Amino acid sequence: MNDPISTFKLFGLTxxxxxxxxxxxxxxxxxxxxxxxSRKLQVIPSGKQNLLEMIVDFTxxxxxxxxxxxxxxxxxxxxxxxxxxxxISNQMGLLFQIDYNGVAYVKSPTSDPIVTLTLAAxxxxxxxFAGVSKLGFKDYFSSxxxxxxxxxxxxxxxxxxxxxxxxxxxxxxNIFAGELLLGLLSKIALGYGVMGYVPSVLVAMVWEAFSIFxxxxxxxxxxxxxxxxxxxxxxxxx
Numbered sequence: 705m706n707d708p709i710s711t712f713k714l715f716g717l718t719x720x721x722x723x724x725x726x727x728x729x730x731x732x733x734x735x736x737x738x739x740x741x742s743r744k745l746q747v748i749p750s751g752k753q754n755l756l757e758m759i760v761d762f763t764x765x766x767x768x769x770x771x772x773x774x775x776x777x778x779x780x781x782x783x784x785x786x787x788x789x790x791x792i793s794n795q796m797g798l799l800f801q802i803d804y805n806g807v808a809y810v811k812s813p814t815s816d817p818i819v820t821l822t823l824a825a826x827x828x829x830x831x832x833f834a835g836v837s838k839l840g841f842k843d844y845f846s847s848x849x850x851x852x853x854x855x856x857x858x859x860x861x862x863x864x865x866x867x868x869x870x871x872x873x874x875x876x877x878n879i880f881a882g883e884l885l886l887g888l889l890s891k892i893a894l895g896y897g898v899m900g901y902v903p904s905v906l907v908a909m910v911w912e913a914f915s916i917f918x919x920x921x922x923x924x925x926x927x928x929x930x931x932x933x934x935x936x937x938x939x940x941x942x
Contacts (some may be wrong), residue, residue: 710807726813730793737788763787763927770931772939779931782830787927790814790823790875794919797883798912814922815883817876824872827930828864835937848937871929878922882915 710721741756763783767776797812813819835844849860 710809720816720818722807722809722811723813723816723819725809726796726811726816727793727819729810730789730796730813733792733796734785734789737792759788760784766924766927767931770928770935772935775938779934783927783931786823786827786930787923790926791920791923793819794875794879794923795916797879798886798915798919812879812883814875815880817873817880820876820879821868821872823875823926824868827926828868828871828933831930831934831937834934838938844937867933871926871933875922875926878918882911882918885911886915 711718712721713719738756741752745753760780764776764780766787767779767783771779793813795812796810797815800810801808802810814823832844835848838844839847849857
């Protein structure tokens with residue numbers, strides 16, 4: 705959290721250059737992955753097309769678990785892109801990191817709370833928009849904030865804030881902790897000679913494999929919770 709960063713100001717707002725570069729790199733990887741896997745599509749999939757269709761089926765399954773019937777088809781593309789982007793973002797810092805003058809310009813975007821909270825804000829904003837579009841503002845506001853009783857309004861507002869914070873900070877905490885430990889292991893390996901290098905490398909290999917698993921799980925959890933929140937807005941409990 706105290707690492708140096710590079711920023712610039714525009715219209716009174718401060719922008720983190722490292723975050724912007726990392727998010728752009730992750731988005732390019734998502735595009736390249738989809739572009740490469742979707743070339744020369746066949747009726748009977750194989751190889752890279754098989755991988756792409758497996759991910760599409762997987763994310764469609766997440767949506768169908770929470771959203772009923774034909775409404776689920778509307779969110780299929782969003783679920784796919786969100787899952788692949790978060791998965792790639794989670795793994796980037798484990799595979800490579802580009803620093804210049806002590807500033808990390810390419811790392812896991814999701815190791816920064818600004819990025820993960822932005823993702824949470826986008827997904828929850830879509831959930832609210834979907835609810836208003838489906839029910840109308842009056843019915844949506846009543847079902848979301850005034851049930852089971854009108855006095856529940858402050859608690860329901862607090863719940864919305866809690867959903868936003870937990871959705872973003874859960875993802876950030878898991879990815880940041882993984883990269884932090886890998887950084888400590890690399891310092892031990894470089895600072896204590898052979899006696900520190902060998903055990904540090906072994907532990908780092910195990911932890912990196914575990915971090916890949918954690919990054920995959922966190923992408924799944926984030927997308928799953930996103931559609932749980934969306935389903936709550938468009939399918940309110942009676």
